[in-house]
Amino acid sequence: xxxxxxxxxxxxxxxxxxxxxxxxxxxxxxxxxxxxxxxxxxxxxxxxxxxxxxxxxxxxxxxxxxxxxxxxxxxxxxxxxxxxxxxxxxxxxxxxxxxxxxxxxxxxxxxxxxxxxxxxxxxxxxxxxxxxxxxxxxxxxxxxxxxxxxxxxxxxxxxxxxxxxxxxxxxxxxxxxxxxxxxxxxxxxxxxxxxxxxxxxxxxxxxxxxxxxxxxxxxxxxxxxxxxxxxxxxxxxxxxxxxxxxxxxxxxxxxxxxxxxxxxxxxxxxxxxxxxxxxxxx
Numbered sequence: 001x002x003x004x005x006x007x008x009x010x011x012x013x014x015x016x017x018x019x020x021x022x023x024x025x026x027x028x029x030x031x032x033x034x035x036x037x038x039x040x041x042x043x044x045x046x047x048x049x050x051x052x053x054x055x056x057x058x059x060x061x062x063x064x065x066x067x068x069x070x071x072x073x074x075x076x077x078x079x080x081x082x083x084x085x086x087x088x089x090x091x092x093x094x095x096x097x098x099x100x101x102x103x104x105x106x107x108x109x110x111x112x113x114x115x116x117x118x119x120x121x122x123x124x125x126x127x128x129x130x131x132x133x134x135x136x137x138x139x140x141x142x143x144x145x146x147x148x149x150x151x152x153x154x155x156x157x158x159x160x161x162x163x164x165x166x167x168x169x170x171x172x173x174x175x176x177x178x179x180x181x182x183x184x185x186x187x188x189x190x191x192x193x194x195x196x197x198x199x200x201x202x203x204x205x206x207x208x209x210x211x212x213x214x215x216x217x218x219x220x221x222x223x224x225x226x227x228x229x230x231x232x233x234x235x236x237x238x239x240x241x242x243x244x245x246x247x248x249x250x251x252x253x254x255x256x257x258x259x260x261x262x263x264x265x266x267x268x269x270x271x272x273x274x275x276x277x278x279x280x281x282x
Contacts, residue, residue, distance in 0.1 A: 008230035020237075031055060031183075038063035048236045050095075050229050052222070053182040054080055054131060061093055068242040071095030072229040073222055075180050075205075076131030077247055086247040094242040095232050096225045097249050098180060103205075104135045105142030107218050110255070111175050111203040112146050113273055114216060114262075118174035122151045122200070124164060124191070126181040135179050150177075158187045165194045173200065180205030180219070188212045192261075201265055210256045210281060215265065220250035254278040 014020040023044060025037040038060045041049055049064075051057045052072040060069045061082065069092055076099045077083045084090035086097065112118065123139055125132045136152065143150045151171050153164040168176065176195055178184060184191060185206055192214040195202040204210065204217040228248065235245060255273075258281045262269050274280060 008227040009233065012230060012234045014234075034059040035063065042067060048233050050233060052226065053185070054082075054129065055182045057082055057093060061091075065092055067092065068236045069093045069095075070229050070232045070236070070242075071097070071247075073098040073220070073225040074131075075099050075129070076134060079134055080130045083247060086249065088243065089245065089247060090243050092242050094245040094247060095229055097247050098220055098222075098225065099131070100220075100250050100253075102138055102142075103218075103253075104138040104177070104179070107203050107205065108139055108142045108146060108148075108177060110216065110218055110273070111177060111201065112148065114203075114267065114269060115175045115201045118148065118201070120149045120151060120171070120173050121175045121177055122153055122164075122168040122171070122173035123177045123179065124153055124155060124184070125179045126156060126183055127154045128156055129179075129181050129183075132179055132181075139177065155184075157183065158190060161187070161190060161194055165198050168200065169198055176200040176202040178202060178204045178209065185209075188214070196261065196264065199265060201262075201267060207254055207256045207279075210258045210261075213258065213261055215258055215261045215267075217256045218253055219256075220252065221254055224252065225250075257281065 016022055023046060027033040027037060042064045048068045049060050050070045050072055051060050054074050057069060057071050057074055073096055074082060077097055082093050139150055151173055153167055155161050155164045188209045189212040192209055192212045202215050204214050205219050207217040207219050210217045255277045256279045257269055257277045
């Protein structure tokens with residue numbers, strides 16, 4: 001759980017200890033702690049809760065239907081059942097979506113650009129994440145136009161990663177697409193390591209995977225989303241109702257490439273792609 005993004009709040013005129021108090025809570029990767037942390041914030045009668053991802057928002061919403069909850073990056077708030085619509089959320093949840101139309105198709109296109117000879121792409125998804133259905137549909141449409149086969153593999157927890165990667169090897173997948181998911185993000189180093197050991201060029205929906213050794217990501221900036229979430233906090237504190245504040249969809253995407261990982265995989269990244277990258281890690 002997050003109490004807000006302090007640097008942007010300072011820009012908006014809020015000074016901790018003077019006109020705002022921030023209560024920061026973290027599950028430290030232990031999802032089972034989230035309900036207790038959310039209940040604690042509700043007992044403190046905070047004015048607003050900022051939650052960085054789907055799992056946090058779901059738990060916060062279970063704890064309160066009255067305190068405004070600001071999403072800092074839900075992967076698909078409508079499909080996840082968190083809001084009624086992007087234009088009119090309708091409840092006590094609003095904020096920022098981490099998803100844009102056809103984004104998974106674009107990620108698959110970029111992956112094919114990096115590994116043009118690949119004909120079979122594994123897709124790693126978490127079936128407990130309700131936001132994956134539209135992602136799967138987008139990938140299947142893009143796969144048909146790119147003439148690649150997709151192999152959908154599921155992992156509900158880290159104990160299922162090894163089996164999923166074994167299946168990729170068995171089915172001779174040539175590349176990997178990892179759907180955005182809070183649990184995957186938590187275990188990003190393990191996933192990036194398994195992709196490296198399996199010799200799979202991998203595309204991720206969150207740039208933190210590339211920082212952890214993954215090959216490439218195409219995604220909205222989580223840091224930017226957290227800063228933008230602070231503007232929602234400001235509006236709520238000034239009297240706005242979350243039900244009336246439209247959900248923002250991302251407009252800026254970052255392409256991040258890890259050249260060190262590319263070299264280890266024996267890949268030559270096209271110069272045209274490097275020129276378009278927002279960041280190249282060497």
